[in-house]
C-alpha cells in the first residue's frame with residue numbers, strides 16, 4: 314500500500330488537490346482510501362442524544378452505526394495514524410493535513426513566501442512536490458517540482474506513480490535504526506534518490522505477526538528473538554527438524 318499526505322495552510326488548495334489525485338488514481342484503476350485530519354478541538358460526528366452516543370456513554374468503544382448507505386465505526390478517542398492505516402487495504406491512501414507519518418508529502422501553498430515559512434518544519438524534508446495555489450504561477454521551487462492539480466492532473470498522477478513508494482513503518486528513532494537512520498529520514502532519502510525502499514530491513518522480514526488479522530510491524534531485534542525462539546522449539550518436535558514455513562495462531 315502506498316501512502317502520501319497533502320499538507321499546507323488553510324485555503325491553499327489541499328482538498329482540491331486531493332480530489333484531483335483521487336480521481337486521477339481511480340481513472341488509472343487503483344483503489345484509493347483517504348484520511349482527513351480535523352484541526353478543530355470540538356469535532357465529533359456523533360452528537361449528544363443520538364442512540365450511538367448513548368451506547369458510547371454506557372461504555373461501548375467502538376460503536377458502529379450501520380445504515381442503508383454507509384457504515385460508520387466510531388472510536389472514543391483520536392487514534393494514531395499507524396493504527397488508522399492498519400484498517401486500509403487500498404493501493405493508495407491519500408491523507409490531508411497529516412504530518413506525523415513517514416510518508417511522502419505534497420505541500421500546498423499560497424505563494425513562495427508561504428513555502429519559505431514551512432522550510433523549518435520537520436516534515437519539509439519529505440516534501441517531494443509543490444501544489445495548490447502557488448503552483449499556478451511557478452514550475453519549481455529550489456529543485457522541487459510544482460504542479461497545478463487543476464491544469465495538469467495527469468502530470469500530477471504521473472509523478473505520484475513514479476515517486477511514491479510502498480509505505481514504510483514509522484518507528485521512533487530509538488526503536489530501530491537498522492537502515493542507518495529513522496523511518497522518516499529514510500523516507501526523505503528515498504525521495505531525494507539517495508536510498509531505496511528496499512533499504513528498510515523489514516523489506517526482508519523473515520517473520521510476520523498478525524493480530525486480529527492486522528499485520529503488525531516488528532523491529533528487527535524482536536523479529537530475531539521471536540524467530541530464534543520459535544525455530545528452536547519447532548525443530549525439537551518429531552518430524553519438524555527442517556521447517557521452511559511455520560504458522561502459529563493464538564486464540565484468546
Ligand code: SF4
Pocket residue numbers: 481482483484489490491492493494495496497499512513514515
Ligand atoms: S530499517 Fe526500516 S523500520 Fe528500521 S528505521 Fe529504517 S525504515 Fe524504519
